[in-house]
Amino acid sequence: MHTDTERCVRAVRSNDARFDGWFFTAVLTTGIYCRPSCPAVPPKAENMTFYPSAAACQQAGFRACKRCRPDTSPGSPEWNARADTVARAMRLIQDGVVDREGVPGLAGRLGYSARQIERQLLAELGAGPLALARAQRAQTARLLIETTALPMADIAFAAGFASIRAFNDTVREVFAQAPSELRTRAAARGPRASAADGTRGVISLRLPFRAPLTPDNLFGHLAATAVPGVEEWRDGAYRRTLTLPYGHGIAALTPRPDHIACRLSLTDPRDLTLAISSCRRLLDLDADPVAVDEQLRADPRLAPLVDKAPGRRVPRTVDAAEFAVRAVLGQQVSTAAARTHAARLVTAHGVPVEDPEGGLTHLFPTPAALASLDPEALALPRTRRTTLTTLVAALADGSLRLGPDSDWEQARAQLAELPGFGPWTVEVIAMRALGDPDAFLPTDLGMRRAAQGLGLPSTPAALTARAAGWRPWRAYAVQYLWATDDHAINRLPT
Template identity: 60%
Template structure:
């Protein structure tokens, strides 16, 4: 969104939570920056400036409001919508790439020199890559300080700081108090609340309303691979491969309005930040549902679906390599058949989750890595088995990378260059792995049948033309069409 001063100020005066995460309000007279919905009385218009990111506010010398916690809001939906360097960089920074590979590693992934990338991000976002990573690091540190019993020195290194002094200085600069005070304030706020399970970290993952948890749960339940993931009631559980080790998570999508409650068991606290970023992408928690529903609801054919189920989300991916393997397994077969094939691979070649990371009766297997599957003979059609081996070999060698910083068009082209990977699989992975909001997937049989059920064209070319009015939210339209196809008794479609 463009940061028009009058528009932003009206949002702040109305305390409109729809804009939380899309910009921050920096108050010159207090030196504090807030989310738009901060409960304090709005400052005078002449005393504020509006900045795109918390990092930009911190770079300008502002500190975060400890009342509204402007870093504890959904992220900007702009980063999924934008395929440019700034959007891709923000997704990679959230995934912890700067902490693991430094700014040169981030720049290399995006195809720029460090100097070029710095200029682009400063011009677009008001802060360079180091400042953006510092803001992310401070946010992770606050989570660990407030929600874990880790010693503060351990928190410092887990959050990615090079020294305890750097950690203390950053927390003071960003929040205006030392880490010990953040911890004591959090203890007072949480007094009386039930403690989380031993060894687990309980996190609140905020999202914008409206939110359709049941559609996500139905999607995940239909595809849940035994041993790797499960759905019970309003909770989705799964194992995770994170940059520094394995983990498990339970995501309660219905327990708390405005947020998903995540109970994370990680083998390494350095993985908290990347885990949060991946779980947010998995559940599309940074979406702007009002913007999506406004466009789709304006179409008479889709309007009843949008009205009946507002806030539809795209099912994403917590493990891109696993999602790619399961996508190939799902080519030209039913959801149930794809799930059975994935379950066989997991049972035969998966890695047991360490006992200390398991929840009672929860998933206990890590899905097999590509390097393992590249050597496996998969039962089924020869062409699919060959496509799977080629995909896994490309992932294992690094020839193909599946990370949130990829350009959707470039990823589609690389996938389609692999034997046995067609337009449907490439488009589907762009949605699942990158959160691409504008992929209609008209080659999908279930999408076309859903369109026909609504009186829309079932022909691929005609549906493509009809769907242009749904841009830039055609992936969400496809989700509605998939659901509309469920009532058709012959609908099977492709699956992953």
């Protein structure tokens, strides 16, 4: 979008927050870059230039605006709506893969050479993987500086910097302030949330999103399907344990009118970047609800549903492998039965954790931990035991990889080859674990019942044909249709 100068100028002049994260405005006369919704008086059009990423702005020598804080805007919805190499690379960079594994590790995950990845990212984003990762480190550093009482040296390494000097130089270059000045400025705005609670390793922050957002089905689904010991709804927040590269954590997510309040308890602060991106992915916070709803509203049968509760999101997951296992456990059984089956696996194979603030007890078991389970110990039909053990074996040996770097169609094809994986299971994994916004469940009973009630075709073939006009947002149409049912998954827990 950044190449459409006229459209970008209109967005900046109207302070349109819908375009935050889509592009960034660099002001030639001041040397700063802003989000489109910056409240400052817009500069003259001839003094504006536009970039596709914060990293590209920084690489061109521009500093982040102190007023609109463009580094804290929602992420580009493009990376969640695409499965090409650039989108998959951006999701991995957001997860901190370059900091942990370097550019060769990023390229290896995507099946390309480092040079090919560099070339593709430069062509589309104006910055290579190192510059993009550096911008991500700067954002994480700023978050830790402003919201915690951690010493600066701890922040430097937690944010992924290799040295204190690199940390200081990057912060000064990107924000035109020293780290200590950023902290002083933040203190003037109010107390640091995580410093105030006095709990070591706890970070409180706001997760921004593009309005509107209807939280009912989003949090209702997560709470209604919560696996005991791993997830819970407590004091108005969805809480769950997180398995992370350097340790583990607990996330508490609370819906607010203009943000999601996020409280992270981490055993190692180096996991902060991945924990944040996992929570954003779980709640689908980088979606573009205006584009989604505009497309779906064009269908007169869906329009009333969209107008009633605009901005529905797709409840996703923090761990694609975990969700795939849970999808198999939930085949042809009730929500309560699926939770019971999953809880048994958690108790038998999950790693215990301590939760002083609630009732979380375990991490969900990894595929490696489940690879040794005894099929005869599973209270499941024999065919489903085979489905589960085959899935776990494929995930454990790496022949099946599910995650932000997955090619959606390739993953679908691999899942469909496994015994017991029909279209419903494949598509629900594509929708919630892989994040495909166009995943569709025409054979789902709830979908067909909702379609019939709205006067839409209810047979799978006819419904699929009608849904062609909903593409590429059919996964969101599923949420609107499911929400017509009076079920706990569609209600914000009390």
